[in-house]
Amino acid sequence: MVKLSFLFSLVVWVGVTPVFSGTTAKDLESFQMVWDTINEKHWDLEGLGVDWQEVYKTYKPKADQAESRDEIRKLIGAMLAELGQSHFQILENEAFDDLEVLNSQLATGKGEPGFKVDLIGDRLFIVSIETNSDAARQGLKIGSEILELKGKKITALIEKVKKAYAGAAHAEFYINRTMGSYIKGPIDTSLPVKVRVQESTRELELALAQPKGTYKELFNFPPFLYDYQSEIMKDRIGYISFNVFLMDAKTSFDKDIKRFMNSTEGLIIDLRDNPGGLGMLASSLANRLVSAKGQKLGQMINSGGTLFFAIFPQKPIYEKPVAVLINQGSASTSEIFAAGLQDLNRARVFGTTSAGAALPSVITTLPNGDRFQYAIADYISTKGRHLEGHGVAPDEVSGHTLESLKRQEDAALKAAVDWIKNQNLVSGAKHESL
Amino acid sequence: MKVYKVLALLLTGILCFGQTVEEIMDKVESASGAKAAAKHIQSMMIKGSVDSSMGMQGSFDMLSKDGGKMLLTTKIKAQGMELEQVQACDGTDCYSKDPMMGARLLEGQEKELFMLQNDYLQSKDWRTIYPVRKYEGEEELDGNKVYKVYLETKDGTAFTNYIDPKTHFVVKAEFKMKGPMGELVVSSKLMDYKDVSHGLMLPMKIETTTMGQSMSMSMDEVKVNLEIPDSKFTIPAELKGS
Numbered sequence: 001m002v003k004l005s006f007l008f009s010l011v012v013w014v015g016v017t018p019v020f021s022g023t024t025a026k027d028l029e030s031f032q033m034v035w036d037t038i039n040e041k042h043w044d045l046e047g048l049g050v051d052w053q054e055v056y057k058t059y060k061p062k063a064d065q066a067e068s069r070d071e072i073r074k075l076i077g078a079m080l081a082e083l084g085q086s087h088f089q090i091l092e093n094e095a096f097d098d099l100e101v102l103n104s105q106l107a108t109g110k111g112e113p114g115f116k117v118d119l120i121g122d123r124l125f126i127v128s129i130e131t132n133s134d135a136a137r138q139g140l141k142i143g144s145e146i147l148e149l150k151g152k153k154i155t156a157l158i159e160k161v162k163k164a165y166a167g168a169a170h171a172e173f174y175i176n177r178t179m180g181s182y183i184k185g186p187i188d189t190s191l192p193v194k195v196r197v198q199e200s201t202r203e204l205e206l207a208l209a210q211p212k213g214t215y216k217e218l219f220n221f222p223p224f225l226y227d228y229q230s231e232i233m234k235d236r237i238g239y240i241s242f243n244v245f246l247m248d249a250k251t252s253f254d255k256d257i258k259r260f261m262n263s264t265e266g267l268i269i270d271l272r273d274n275p276g277g278l279g280m281l282a283s284s285l286a287n288r289l290v291s292a293k294g295q296k297l298g299q300m301i302n303s304g305g306t307l308f309f310a311i312f313p314q315k316p317i318y319e320k321p322v323a324v325l326i327n328q329g330s331a332s333t334s335e336i337f338a339a340g341l342q343d344l345n346r347a348r349v350f351g352t353t354s355a356g357a358a359l360p361s362v363i364t365t366l367p368n369g370d371r372f373q374y375a376i377a378d379y380i381s382t383k384g385r386h387l388e389g390h391g392v393a394p395d396e397v398s399g400h401t402l403e404s405l406k407r408q409e410d411a412a413l414k415a416a417v418d419w420i421k422n423q424n425l426v427s428g429a430k431h432e433s434l
Numbered sequence: 435m436k437v438y439k440v441l442a443l444l445l446t447g448i449l450c451f452g453q454t455v456e457e458i459m460d461k462v463e464s465a466s467g468a469k470a471a472a473k474h475i476q477s478m479m480i481k482g483s484v485d486s487s488m489g490m491q492g493s494f495d496m497l498s499k500d501g502g503k504m505l506l507t508t509k510i511k512a513q514g515m516e517l518e519q520v521q522a523c524d525g526t527d528c529y530s531k532d533p534m535m536g537a538r539l540l541e542g543q544e545k546e547l548f549m550l551q552n553d554y555l556q557s558k559d560w561r562t563i564y565p566v567r568k569y570e571g572e573e574e575l576d577g578n579k580v581y582k583v584y585l586e587t588k589d590g591t592a593f594t595n596y597i598d599p600k601t602h603f604v605v606k607a608e609f610k611m612k613g614p615m616g617e618l619v620v621s622s623k624l625m626d627y628k629d630v631s632h633g634l635m636l637p638m639k640i641e642t643t644t645m646g647q648s649m650s651m652s653m654d655e656v657k658v659n660l661e662i663p664d665s666k667f668t669i670p671a672e673l674k675g676s
Contacts, residue, residue, distance in 0.1 A: 284534045305610070
């Protein structure tokens with residue numbers, strides 16, 4: 001018989017937009033299917049304190065009266081929000097009412113300016129930049145502050161986005177993703193910005209180019225860009241970053257581990273802004289980092305049993321210091337990976353607290369063609385931590401600060417590098433290779 | 435006369451409910467045709483397809499040979515992903531290999547479960563395989579009466595089988611899959627029994643549910659007594675001596 005655990009390559013991934021817009025006749029069937037699915041398959045509605053029967057009585061009459069797909073989608077969204085958990089969403093739907101206009105004006109395309117942004121308080125800064133981008137050529141750097149985007153003041157945008165997500169589960173994750181979407185636009189067009197670079201203010205038109213990566217598909221998600229980067233930094237420190245947990249990442253990771261075995265003294269795995277992917281790949285990558293048998297990265301639990309994120313050591317095994325970088329954009333499988341290695345004392349975690357959205361989920365198609373992602377189990381780390389709603393707290397909080405940005409530093413990366421260098425100083429000897 | 439009729443009814447009733455688990459299992463074995471078929475079948479090949487509620491489809495190829503040799507190759511496709519898993523036994527050791535988790539030996543209940551699930555002639559040896567067995571009464575399944583039988587191996591792998599009293603086919607099986615991957619409650623419905631060769635009756639369709647997710651397996655082709663070299667079942671070199 002086909003081994004079922006093999007098929008549990010579950011998707012543990014938080015989608016980009018949490019709320020929906022609606023549809024018509026088959027939509028009532030879709031509404032019913034969503035309610036029925038959660039009623040039958042949620043592992044602990046009672047523990048959540050949600051009276052799902054009452055939820056039905058609240059929303060079903062409204063759904064019956066709905067006059068459009070948009071309206072029913074919003075009702076389904078509001079109904080799912082009653083759970084207050086991640087990984088319950090309808091895919092390919094619009095955002096909140098107040099954001100729809102903004103999104104239509106700002107988040108209009110797939111072209112990117114070659115840098116990433118992050119919020120520090122109520123200010124938006126560039127936190128990483130590609131050296132060969134138009135933005136870099138025009139003098140932008142890490143620490144440059146975005147003051148206006150497409151003629152709109154950043155402070156006003158931030159206020160609207162924060163207001164829209166106020167009280168929502170995983171608000172910080174979505175706020176950052178939304179702000180990041182506003183620096184995009186159609187490829188081969190330009191992005192008008194007003195920026196502060198050190199002490200001077202400038203107005204620029206930045207070229208929007210095809211972003212790095214390859215378009216991939218996974219189950220019923222819309223196509224997305226997959227990007228994997230690796231290098232050996234100075235001080236013989238290996239660096240790996242990727243933005244989705246796909247089998248491609250496992251293949252590349254395995255190759256890099258073999259490459260890094262004798263040529264590095266430590267490894268940094270950067271999972272910032274990685275929203276997850278195939279759940280079992282967390283274990284799959286850990287197979288190359290943990291030599292002891294019988295270990296696991298945690299477990300998922302529902303009424304049907306307990307599935308371990310079991311580690312099966314796979315030679316060659318990298319046994320030198322490992323640092324994992326996370327931030328509020330790290331979700332799902334990224335959190336399972338970071339928390340799991342943290343609990344095993346196999347990796348030290350740097351950055352800022354992750355999204356707290358770590359429930360294994362599946363995606364199914366509704367009668368109206370929308371896709372419905374729903375969580376099927378709870379995740380608990382080896383040390384008994386429920387990550388959902390809490391996130392992974394770094395061993396060393398090292399997010400971007402005004403001071404680190406002034407120095408044009410990547411604070412989490414620097415902290416990880418310093419730690420690895422210190423480990424090797426303390427050990428005083430080179431590690432043996434296998 | 436009335437008294438005798440009542441007694442006859444009572445006795446008949448007692449007889450209906452008075453079957454031992456051994457009697458039921460003997461009928462299950464007889465219905466399966468395994469004992470008779472085993473005299474004629476030395477090897478088997480089964481090809482089939484897999485469909486899961488998670489949007490994954492695939493195929494499987496199963497080879498088995500006398501002496502506990504078996505090889506199951508499963509290929510799963512989902513949008514954006516193709517995976518192949520191989521599980522096999524050489525008669526002594528068993529292993530599993532896939533690109534996600536690498537290669538590892540199967541041990542304990544995980545190994546035993548794999549061997550039991552893929553030995554389609556096992557019902558001829560039920561007395562040896564299941565020293566612990568219990569008849570747990572009748573239940574209703576999909577509107578029909580079924581016998582409920584508990585079976586446990588000496589290593590503690592336990593099944594609850596639901597048996598159709600008319601055909602004596604196992605129509606549902608529940609078990610706990612215990613192993614390094616965790617402890618999962620698995621429920622399978624077995625249907626469309628067919629004579630695949632020499633009277634051996636196998637279910638052509640199995641629907642399995644675990645952790646709220648379901649998978650359907652169909653057997654599309656069954657052939658027996660093909661020449662299958664022992665090398666097909668060899669344990670990978672990387673696992674020898676582990």
